[in-house]
Amino acid sequence: MIRYFEDVQVGDALPELAKGPISETDLVRYSGAVGDFNPIHTVPRVAHQVGLEDIIAHGMLIMAYAGQMITDWAGVGSVRRFKVRFSGMTKPGETVVCRGEVTEKREEGGEALVDGRLTVKGLEDDSLKLKGEFTVALPKRAG
Numbered sequence: 001m002i003r004y005f006e007d008v009q010v011g012d013a014l015p016e017l018a019k020g021p022i023s024e025t026d027l028v029r030y031s032g033a034v035g036d037f038n039p040i041h042t043v044p045r046v047a048h049q050v051g052l053e054d055i056i057a058h059g060m061l062i063m064a065y066a067g068q069m070i071t072d073w074a075g076v077g078s079v080r081r082f083k084v085r086f087s088g089m090t091k092p093g094e095t096v097v098c099r100g101e102v103t104e105k106r107e108e109g110g111e112a113l114v115d116g117r118l119t120v121k122g123l124e125d126d127s128l129k130l131k132g133e134f135t136v137a138l139p140k141r142a143g
Contacts, residue, residue: 003074005105005112005138012102014116017069018123020095022057027092030061057090062129066120069098074136080113084132088122095123100134111137 027041036058039046047055063084070079090096100118107113114136120129 003138005114005140008102008105008114008138010102010104014069014073014100014102014118017065017072017098018095019065019068019098020123021093022061022090022096024055024092027055027057027061030058034058034060036060052089054091057092057094059086059130062086062090062096062120063132065096066098066100066118066130066132069100069118070116070134070136073100074114074138078136078138079134080111080137081135082132083134084118084130086130087128088130090122090129096120096129097123103133112140113137 024042031037031042040050040052041055041058044055047053066084067079067082070082098118098120100116102114102116104115105113106115115133116136117131117133119131121127122129
């Protein structure tokens with residue numbers, strides 16, 4: 001479904017996206033896909049050696065889930081800006097929930113832009129994993 005600039009209002013919520021439970025297999029697959037073989041994500045012994053309770057998910061994997069929420073809503077190729085701040089670690093077994101909200105609409109440089117903010121939190125304990133901002137370009141209705 002195409003989402004048009006005219007149909008979006010400040011305060012609109014993006015549909016939530018839940019991902020998980022995140023498995024150790026997910027972390028191994030992500031490591032291979034992106035080439036990030038830092039063992040704190042896949043080897044419990046190494047995670048313990050650096051002071052972690054257990055392995056942790058890649059922050060960029062959690063960011064990718066937030067990006068999926070944005071593109072599911074606005075469409076592939078629509079993202080113009082995507083900025084996050086990591087706030088907490090995600091462990092295997094957790095489910096995370098991505099939420100977003102429209103904060104501004106504007107036209108700039110010939111594009112119809114929509115700005116928003118987002119969070120990713122743990123489903124079970126509401127712990128903040130990341131928060132951020134995004135800008136997407138949406139098509140305008142003809143006429």
